[in-house]
Amino acid sequence: MHSGSDGQEPEAWTRIRRQARIHRITSRHPFLSVGLPFLIAVVGGSFVLLLTQETKYEIRDKRIQNLSMDEALPPRRKFDIQEEYFRMKSKGDWSGSWEPKRVPRAAEDEPVFDRYDK
Numbered sequence: 677m678h679s680g681s682d683g684q685e686p687e688a689w690t691r692i693r694r695q696a697r698i699h700r701i702t703s704r705h706p707f708l709s710v711g712l713p714f715l716i717a718v719v720g721g722s723f724v725l726l727l728t729q730e731t732k733y734e735i736r737d738k739r740i741q742n743l744s745m746d747e748a749l750p751p752r753r754k755f756d757i758q759e760e761y762f763r764m765k766s767k768g769d770w771s772g773s774w775e776p777k778r779v780p781r782a783a784e785d786e787p788v789f790d791r792y793d794k
Contacts, residue, residue, distance in 0.1 A: 702709040
C-alpha cells in the first residue's frame with residue numbers, strides 16, 4: 677500500500693501499529709491486562725456500593741425525622757395487673773385452677789444424671 681501524497685501513513689496502519697504496541701506491552705506485563713482491570717472493578721464497585729448505601733440511609737433518616745412522635749409509636753395504654761387478670765379471665769374458660777402438666781416423652785429423652793455416677 678502506498679502512503680498518501682502528503683507523506684503520512686493511512687489511518688488503518690497507525691491503528692494497527694498502536695494495537696501491536698499495546699499487545700506487546702500487555703504480553704510482557706500481564707498485570708496490565710488482567711490485574712489492573714480487576715483492581716479497578718473492585719475499588720470502583722466498593723465506591724459505588726458506598727454511595728448507594730449512604731443514599732439509602734439518608735433517605736431513611738429523613739423519613740424518620742419527618743415523623744412526629746405520635747406517628748412513630750403506636751398508642752399505648754396504661755398497664756394494670758388487675759385489669760389484665762380480669763381481661764384474661766373473661767377471654768376464655770380460664771378458671772384460675774390451671775396446673776402445669778408434664779408432656780410425656782420417650783425414655784431416651786429423659787435426663788439421667790446418675791447413669792455416670794456409678
